[in-house]
Amino acid sequence: MGKHIVILGGGTAGTMTANRLRRTYDRHECRITVVDQDDDHLYQPGLLFVPFGLAQPHHLVRSRPRQLDxxxxxxxxxxxxxxxxxRVVHLAGGIRLTYDVLVVATGATLLPEETEGLTGPGWGEKVFTFYDLPGAVYLHHALERFDGGRVVIDVADLPVKCPVAPLEFAFLADWYFQRCGIRDKVHLxxxxxxxxxxxxxxxAKALGGLLKDKGVELVTEFTLGEVDGVGGRLVSYDEREVPFDLAVVVPLHGGAExxxxxxxxxxxxxFVPVDPHSLQHPDRPEVFAIGDAAGLSASKAGSVAHFEGEVLVHNIGRFLDGKPLDASFDGxxxxxxxxxxxxxxxxDFNYATEPLPGHFPxxxxxxxxxESHANHLGKxxxxxxxxHSLLPGRGLxxxxxAMPEHGKHHVSD
Amino acid sequence: MPTATYAGTAVPVDDEGFFTDPGRWTEPMAEQLAREQGIGELTDRHWTVIRFLRAQYAAQGTGPTVRVLGKTSGVSVKELYQLFPKGPAKTAAKIAGIPKPRGCI
Known part of the structure; x- marks a missing residue:
């Protein structure tokens, strides 16, 4: 009788893990089951482009099982x-799944209701998020109607998925309002x-410099305590205020419910605390976590899930063979x-090395x-x-x- | 590595004044550390947070973020900011004699 590997979550991390495992084991050795609650696999990097009309919402969603072997x-x-x-997963409708290995890959959940006032009056009218598809679409309509005023991009608190996305939003907003011919009427x-x-x-220096070049004001050490949608104010816990006509807020994140x-x-x-190198749960050797669901000090980003995948599949194999785990993720x-x-x-960075200038790989x-045009084409x-390559679990x-060291220039502040 | 003197004892600290060796901290040091952070007197509520932070550090190897503190210490985020106005996670970590919280990326 073969082993049963249950993967919770059919997003980026879960899908590539399932496909990689499938290529490693045949059906008689291992049964692999992926669980998710819907059939919408969203290409999350595309959300950033929706508010600016640069991506069509329906192009970003595909069937979850169709991405699986x-x-x-x-x-x-x-x-x-x-x-x-x-060692049982309980599903709605009284379904029970027994596992030999459990992989938690259910990502991060947005928790806008945890911030006072964020989902109150003004939510969807002048307070938005682009971190889910409906939010990104509402924001697109709002930007089309917008004719000037204060636009504020706010990260409520960490951790958030793709920590560079809000910065990218600020950069693209500068471009967008210039293209509309109203940049002089917009304070970012x-x-x-x-x-x-x-x-x-x-x-931080390089990206902060870019904000400055693009005329985007930077407000730091501001932990969002309250959103006043009627009065158009963000209020921090230490009672500072930032006024807005249109607020784009990245809400608090948590693990799956x-x-x-x-x-x-x-x-x-x-989030699921796992060893930062082996990705194994400290108390439950048969439980692993990958991607945004893992409580690691690595970025919550698809690239991280991809780089973790190789290590995870190897370590699951070692665990099933009863051998010590020897693959190590570097962040x-x-x-x-x-x-x-x-x-x-x-x-490009890892646990030990911060993002540095140079060339990749x-x-x-x-x-x-x-900045370069080549990187834009890369994106x-x-x-x-x-x-076609990452979800099927193929490498690039x-x-x-492991992070390549070659090509990076170490700098001192 | 720089040192600072609290309650008559020299202790190693980092460039920002966080303790690098929490074992060197003693309770009498806290009042002076708090005054340096502009906090006049430490109340029972302050001490609840300080003791919680030290226990968390002992268990986890890092101080928690404000959000986690608000969920687990029994003191809400709002009150944490009233107690430690300049950023509770960092300020309270400094007073509690634990290294700067690592936070997240």
Whole structure:
């Protein structure tokens, strides 16, 4: 009798994990089941472009099971909870799945209702988010009607998915309002709980410099306490205020709801704490987490899930063989940052090395931490690679899991 | 590495004044640390947070973020900001003698 691997979540991380595992094991060795509650696999990097009319919403969504190898079982159901002692996943309708290995890949959930006033009066009228598809579409309509005033982009608090996306939104907003011919009537402000434009010093300097060049005001160390939609004010917990006519807020994030209902699975925010290198749960060796669902100090980004995938599949194999886990994830993340005017910059980093200038993946590759048209083309090409190379669980030629050191220039502040 | 003197004892701190060795911290140091952060007197509520932070650090190896503190310490985020006005996670970590919270990316 073969083993049963249950993967919770059929998004970026879950889909590629299932497909990679399927190629590693045949049907008799392992049964692989993916669970998700709907049939909408959203290309999340595309959300950024929807408000500016640069992406069509219906182009971003495809069937979840269709991205899975035909020999992977797909179960569409709401997850009630995981019973870690019994190794059983309880699904809506009384369905029970018993597992030998559990992979948590249910990503992050937006929690706008956790911020006072955010979903109150003005939500969907002058307070928006682009972090889900309906929100991005509403914002698109609002931007089409917008004829000037204060536009504020705010990150409520960390962690958030794709920490560069709100910055990209600010850069694209500058481009968008210039193209509409009303840039002189729009005051752009970027508001962050961090003490700079980004977490890591060298990138914070470069990205902060770009905000300045584009005339975007930067407000730092602002943790969002309250949104006053009627009065058009963001209020921080330490009672500072930022006025707005249109606010684009990245809401608080947490793990999937069922994690909180599953005793011993998650942390305070519903993310699953796993070893940062092996991706294994500290108390439950048969439980692993990958992608945004994992409570790691790595970015919540698709590239991270991709780089984690190789390590995860190897370690699941070692676990099933009863051997010590020997694959180690280094925290590698790689993000194209769209900067407007058909340019983008690229950042590449891991747990130990902050984003540095240079070239990727080698000295003759794409420029790092520097705007270029080539990076913009890279970002556009990525959508095709996502559906046809990353989700099927294939690697990208020349780009491995570990962060390449070659081509990076170390700088001192 | 720089040092600072609290309650008559020299202790190693980082460039921003966070303790690098939480084992060197003693309760009598907290009042002076708090005054340096502009907090006049430490109330029972302050001490609830300080003790919670030290326990969290001992268990997790890092101080929690404000959001996690608000969910787990029994003190709401709003009150945390009233107690430690200049940013509760960092200010309280400094007073509690634990290293700067790592936070997230």
């Amino acid at each position: 035909a020999a992977v079982d797909y179960k569409q159901a709401r997850i009630e909870r995981v019973d870690l002692d019994a 402000t970027y508001v962050t709980p961090l003490d700079g434009a980004f977490t890591k010093p060298v990138a 069922y994690v909180g209902r599953s005793e011993g699975l998650g942390d305070e925010l519903g 590698h993340a790689n993000c194209f940052v769209e900067t407007g005017f058909h340019k983008a910059l690229l950042i 080698t000295a003759v590759g794409l420029p790092l931490l520097k 556009l090409a990525f959508e095709w690679l996502y559906w 030629p020349g780009i491995g899991s």
